[in-house]
Amino acid sequence: MSILSRPYFHDETAAFAFLESVIWPEGPVCVKCGSVQRITKVKANPEKRIRVGLHRCGACKAQFRVTVGTVFEHVRIPLNKCLQAAHLMCSSKKGISAHQISRILEVQYKTAWFLCHRIREAMRDGELPAMSGPDGVVEVDETYVGGKAKNRAYKEPNPKKEVFSLVERDVKLRSFHVANVTAKSVRPVIAANVDKATVIMTDESPIYTGTRKGFAGHHTVNHSANEYVRLGAYVHVNAAESFFSIVKRGITGTYHSVSEAHLHRYLAEFDFRYNNRSKLGCEDAERAERALRGIAGKRLTYGGTNEAHS
Numbered sequence: 001m002s003i004l005s006r007p008y009f010h011d012e013t014a015a016f017a018f019l020e021s022v023i024w025p026e027g028p029v030c031v032k033c034g035s036v037q038r039i040t041k042v043k044a045n046p047e048k049r050i051r052v053g054l055h056r057c058g059a060c061k062a063q064f065r066v067t068v069g070t071v072f073e074h075v076r077i078p079l080n081k082c083l084q085a086a087h088l089m090c091s092s093k094k095g096i097s098a099h100q101i102s103r104i105l106e107v108q109y110k111t112a113w114f115l116c117h118r119i120r121e122a123m124r125d126g127e128l129p130a131m132s133g134p135d136g137v138v139e140v141d142e143t144y145v146g147g148k149a150k151n152r153a154y155k156e157p158n159p160k161k162e163v164f165s166l167v168e169r170d171v172k173l174r175s176f177h178v179a180n181v182t183a184k185s186v187r188p189v190i191a192a193n194v195d196k197a198t199v200i201m202t203d204e205s206p207i208y209t210g211t212r213k214g215f216a217g218h219h220t221v222n223h224s225a226n227e228y229v230r231l232g233a234y235v236h237v238n239a240a241e242s243f244f245s246i247v248k249r250g251i252t253g254t255y256h257s258v259s260e261a262h263l264h265r266y267l268a269e270f271d272f273r274y275n276n277r278s279k280l281g282c283e284d285a286e287r288a289e290r291a292l293r294g295i296a297g298k299r300l301t302y303g304g305t306n307e308a309h310s
Contacts, residue, residue, distance in 0.1 A: 003285060008083055013044070015080035016053030020066045022292045030057035031068045053079070070295040071118040081105045083292075085112070086119050090276075090291050091284040094250035095269065114302075120265040122294040123272035130195040131168045134216075138194050139167040139201045140208065141240035142181045145251050145258070161260050163247065163267065166193055167240045172275040175247075175267040177260070183207040201237055243274055 008018035020028065028039045038058025044050055053065045067073050072082055084105060088096050102112035132138050146160035162181045166189075167173040174193060178185050186207055191214065194200070199217040202208040204224060212218035219235040221227050229236040247270050251258050258266050276282040276290055 004084070004087070009080055009087070012052050012078045012080050015078070015083050016066060018083070019072075019079065019292065020053070022289055023066050023070070023296055028055050028066075030055075030060060030062060031064045032062040033057060033060040035059040069297060069299075071121050071298050071300050072295055073299065074301070075115070075118070077105070077107055077111060077115070081107070082115060082119075083288075085115050086122075086291055087284070087288040089116065089119050089269065090273065090288040092254075093273065094246060095254045095266075097254050117262065117265055118295075118300050119291065120269045121298050121300045123291050124265070124268040124294070124298075125174075125271070128174070128193075131166060131172070131174070131193055132198040133195045134197045136195065136198045137169045137201060137234075138198050139169065139237045139240045140186075140190060140211070141165060141167075141203060141237045141244070142178075142186070142205070142207075143244040143248070145248060145263075158257075161258075161263055163244070163263075164189065165240055165243060166190065167237075167243060169239055173240075173243060173271060175243075175271050177263045177267060181207060183209065187211065201235060203237055243270075246270065246274070 007014040009015070027036060028041075029036050030039060035057055040056050040058065042050055042054040042056050042063065044052045044054065051065065053067070054063055055065065056063050067075065067079070072079065075082060085101050088101065088104065098113040098116050099109060101107075101116060102109045105112060107115075142162060142164045144160040145163055146157060162178050163175055164178045164181060164186055165173055165175040176189055178189070183206070187210075190200070190211065194215070196214055197216050199219065200208075200211050200215050202211065202218070202220050204220050204222045208218070208220070219231070221230060221235055221237065228238065247267070250270060251266065255266065272291065273287070276287045282290070
């Protein structure tokens with residue numbers, strides 16, 4: 001049996017039941033008044049246009065589904081297909097293209113593209129506590145993603161885009177798209193995301209000069225002199241470099257081109273898979289479930305959320 005043979009990947013009723021168990025582990029909650037009492041399930045009836053997964057609140061008389069107030073609200077395809085897409089994205093280490101999702105789910109490319117971005121929004125972390133702390137180590141490094149001029153036959157590629165990451169060793173990381181990587185632009189990011197009791201590891205880039213101020217320590221390796229590890233493998237930025245290799249292979253080999261307007265969503269996707277990787281005991285099914293927990297309280301629409309939907 002394959003994991004994709006599970007009922008909630010093929011039946012919309014089972015898909016709603018599964019999503020409800022993830023979003024409402026203690027039972028349905030009215031999205032309008034917040035009541036958990038006197039909520040009844042309305043039986044689906046296509047002839048009367050009663051949708052699958054509908055609930056009715058006895059307190060405020062509102063009707064709602066578990067997708068209300070989530071990235072799946074107003075989605076135009078069956079929920080079981082959304083769950084398939086979420087699982088495929090979470091189980092593919094270097095990502096899966098919207099064209100491939102389109103072929104697998106048998107939906108239009110634009111539908112698959114928008115669905116993938118909804119799932120990336122679910123993967124995005126909200127406000128997070130400071131990284132590491134006493135005796136902790138955070139690696140700080142930057143890279144550039146995009147095509148190379150030598151690979152283009154007729155015109156120059158779009159300018160490369162800067163990616164800046166903070167890696168808490170053996171735990172998690174956070175990535176940012178910074179329009180211009182300079183000391184002035186990266187220092188506030190480090191200060192806002194890293195605990196002051198942490199030791200910072202960087203390469204010899206001058207943008208990190210003075211980073212020691214305010215932190216427990218700052219060690220560097222000199223890549224230009226072929227130095228990559230020292231002090232008994234304590235000083236290095238190899239974890240950050242390893243993550244960047246996955247990002248670049250994913251963008252180059254899977255997505256081929258990523259616009260600057262959406263780069264932050266792709267980084268959220270790569271961050272999520274790294275922070276919920278097998279090495280930390282999180283396998284594909286659990287990783288997909290964690291992504292689904294992130295759908296609540298987020299919306300992603302073509303227009304404003306207060307505009308009429310067709």
